[in-house]
Amino acid sequence: MSVPPVHDLVALLIVIPLVAGLLSLAVINSRFWSRAIGVSSILLTLGLALGLLLQLTANGGDVLVSEMGNWKAPFGIVVIYDSLSGILVTAAMVTALAAYLHSFSSLDPGVERRYFHPLFQFLLVGVNLSFVTGDLFNLFVGYEVMLMASYALLTIGSGRAQLRQAYKYVLLNVLAGTILLMSAGMTYGMFGTLNMADLARIIAEIEADPTRELPAGFTALSVMLLLVFAVKGAFFPLWFWLPDTYYTLPIAIGGLFGGLLTKVGVYTIVRLFPGVFASDGAGGSSDVIAVTLAITAGVTMFLGVLGAVSQHRVRKILAVHVISQVGYMAAGIAVAVWVDRGAVLGGQLTGRTIAAFAIGGCVFHMVHNIIVKCALFLCCGLMEKHAGTDDLDKLGGLLKRDVFLAVLFFIAAMSLVGFPPLSGFGGKIVIIQAGWSNLWVLSVLGLLTGALTLLSMLKIWSYGFWNPDQAPVARQPSHVKATNRSAYLGVALLVAIALFLGFGSEAVYEIAFNAGDQIADRTAYIEAVLGPEGIANLDGPAPVDAPATTQPAEVLP
């Protein structure tokens, strides 16, 4: 069977940064060529991701599948590009472009020459692989590639504090990676497959067939996987590594990490949990997962924002804030898993519709947060350029010194808070609405968190920008503006995208809700990967002489 070539372009999302990374190793001593290769790689990948995304959206939420070496799906390796992967890869590439541009003016040349350029590309390889992979083991590989690059980026310019934090980050992630590896092995032991679509098919068939049960230990496996992704996503009890490490990073790298890396963990939960590892079949895990996620989400967003308000340095406020925002996404997934219990794949129950809605909100919020969080970090980098510090007590008068930066920061901050026309509103309103009738506690917490987010952003605004006391001038404003053009360009790019997400949210909603539908009802995904025979038995056991082929699974209390 020959595959139409457009499908196979998906693999280039991984190949382009990989080749660029290797090429920039060869020209490591030339700053110009390193940067040229880096920028063209990111632009190419971004163009490809955007083109594929627009194409599949025009087809009403297509799923592009590329089989490596033409080996058929459950046996060979597949990379899959659907609405969920597509919108996240695109957002990731935009963020990468902005952070990369910012690094031209903000990164220490010593750090830059120590393999920053290849490492940056390898990080993108890992991120993209994690987003597009269709099988659990390759997910592990993608994670490890991403983590190796992030370990190295974390330690290239290692001062003492940075080294100490690096160990925390490395050890925790090694532990999480090992658990992911074991879980992948156990998944293979239980289901005989590692392909995500095949897993979804097998579990859906078990759910639909009242005579079958999920294997013993399925819940344990689900919880192990959730643990791994919760570490990566910095969920409540497992977030402690994040504020310490992100705070010590050079700001361009910190912006990329803060925007991107936690969302890879959240993405994986969206991809793997609703309906698959949070299954409501007999012996399923959806109760445990739903309750765990709901509690974690509430505590994560609320404690996260309290932590942010209590900080007094811009970097720390932003770093702790990453956690709070992840809580919203977890809330979206929790609502989806919560309402989805008892629904049958392919059925038309309202629970499924709400689940799709909640996942759509979660996806929208993820995209918004990737962009806006990175924009805020990059703004912080420019504030440091002006004042020489990020300590709120020593900042001040930035509004007078640099109106352009103030405007950029204000838009990004208000987007994060979620003032109605801006982008943060779009995701939060959907998540809060979806949770309102089922998990209203989460929705109330979400609203409270929003108010406190406003407080923490106003704290930066009033100390840093509005405060009339001029901080001792570290550098002339005109000098900063003249020497940091690429940094301003990066921030402006992200703020423009954030404005688009707010005012053009219609288009983004369409993609996000496509993604939500595909996650809540995986029939299309399974059919795209496994072919029509993959979905033959999804509605229950083969109809011998039973009158109803669709048997509602047991509704759990």
Add this chain to the structure above:
Amino acid sequence: MTLIVSVCVAVIFGTSIYLMLSKELKSVAMGVFLLGHAANLCILAQSGSPLIVGDDGMVESVKRPPILGQGEPAAAPLDLLVDPLPQALILTAIVISFGVMAFLLTLLVKTSRSQGTLDLDELARPAEADDPPVPVLSEDDENRTTHGPQPDRGNDPERGEPA
């Protein structure tokens, strides 16, 4: 057989976590090394027992390597051959854990050279102060950020002006 492997996995995992909780970074590195082995063994156990048990409950023989085309019956080859896929997974995982280990050891060497200690308490003590700036050695004013960690160039063979 599976039970023995499970016990081994538990023991190795326990030892590894114990080592990783140590304050001495060399022990931590050993813990990370063992951790990979525990995971690999766990995956190996997923392929089931390698023993072929006869009808009388006695062990008849062990399964053969998974190479077809040597006269085996095509039906149900996994009753006679070991499952190759977990081994393929382990192979990949070993390579990755080698990479992680190499990185960790490099980090240890760098830490001990630049900080003179491998004890986490020692590393933590002077950095308790909130602000971690280290004097900037670069002459290039443009890239001097007065805040934030700076690279130590103590052992950098490439020290000097940027390209």
